[in-house]
Amino acid sequence: MRVIVNARNRGFEFEASPNESLLMSGLKAGVALPYECATGTCGTCRATLLEGNINDPWPEAPGRKLLKEARDVLMCQCSPKSDCRVEVPGYAYHADASVLPPQQGRGVIRTAAIIAPDVVNFEIETDVAFNFDAGQFVTVEAPGVEGPRAYSMVNYERRTKRLEFVIKRKPDGGFSEWLFSAPDLRVGVEVNMVGPFGKAIFHPALSSNIVCIAGGSGIAGMMAILRRAMDEGYFKQFRGDIFFGVRKSADAFFLDQFDEAVEKFPNNLRVTIATSDEAPSTALRDRYSRLQFSEGFVHQVAVQNIGSKAATAMTYLAGPPPLVDGALRALIMEAKARPDRIRYDKFN
CATH class of the missing domain: 3.40.50.80 (Nucleotide-binding domain of ferredoxin-NADP reductase (FNR) module)
Known part of the structure; x- marks a missing residue:
């Protein structure tokens, strides 16, 4: 599908897959679209759909409360059903050549241990090797938990199938309550991941x-x-x-x-x-x-x-x-x- 993004400074065009979000397709194409959390929470990736049709699998995403018009969408949550054109209120740029594109993968929680009150250190073994820089994050989606969550990696290796995280339990937090509610902290459970994302990168x-x-x-x-x-x-x-x-x-x-x-x-x-x-x-x-x-x-x-x-x-x-x-x-x-x-x- 062809996607056209009109930003305040210029326009961009790229191909998008119906199995990937508009945000992910844009980032993979080297377009630095505006975003922060990549989980449907912050609303930074808000865009107005001008032409075409999109699939919106999570209409209850918290970031939707920041949308101003009926045609507004969250690029991190929506995927194209046809060629489409959207407009973002901010700026967009060509990404630096060193920026690593996001990818999709599945993984299994292999280890998990409580290291402080309400804090878990755990590792996910992935089915594909992930590339990421120190300071980046991925989104994790667990079975039975609505919507993805963003977590930064504790490790930084390239081409690795081991991702390490720390998560703090939060009252009414969907993912953290899911994690802490199981005696084994969900060791052996499969999850979906997308990434890397993030701009707080060290080199x-x-x-x-x-x-x-x-x-x-x-x-x-x-x-x-x-x-x-x-x-x-x-x-x-x-x-x-x-x-x-x-x-x-x-x-x-x-x-x-x-x-x-x-x-x-x-x-x-x-x-x-x-x-x-x-x-x-x-x-x-x-x-x-x-x-x-x-x-x-x-x-x-x-x-x-x-x-x-x-x-x-x-x-x-x-x-x-x-x-x-x-x-x-x-x-x-x-x-x-x-x-x-x-x-x-x-x-x-």
């Missing part, structure tokens, strides 16, 4: 100091960035500051990995754990003496610690929308960070 050619600010399970993508940077010896030359926010000391995880990373690069890598609901415990400070601990919201702690250094570093954000929004304001208004040097994927 060693960046050649800049980096700052990572994450809350809760948002640390997943930051761990991928940390792992790739360590494997490439990035911190031999550049500085890295990682800020991980949790509510209480008992909620923190991946501390052993952070501790080992700082031990390997003590001069250029600093990891700070910020607890918002209580002061960090003495036991935690004593056990992980190489790490820094602070009380407060993680984005505020980060801005207080990095100050003017944010203006020249590349900053990565991840976590709930209030955290990302608060961090953006603080970084730009207080730390004078340049907006074009802040990368994030906000999951509503």
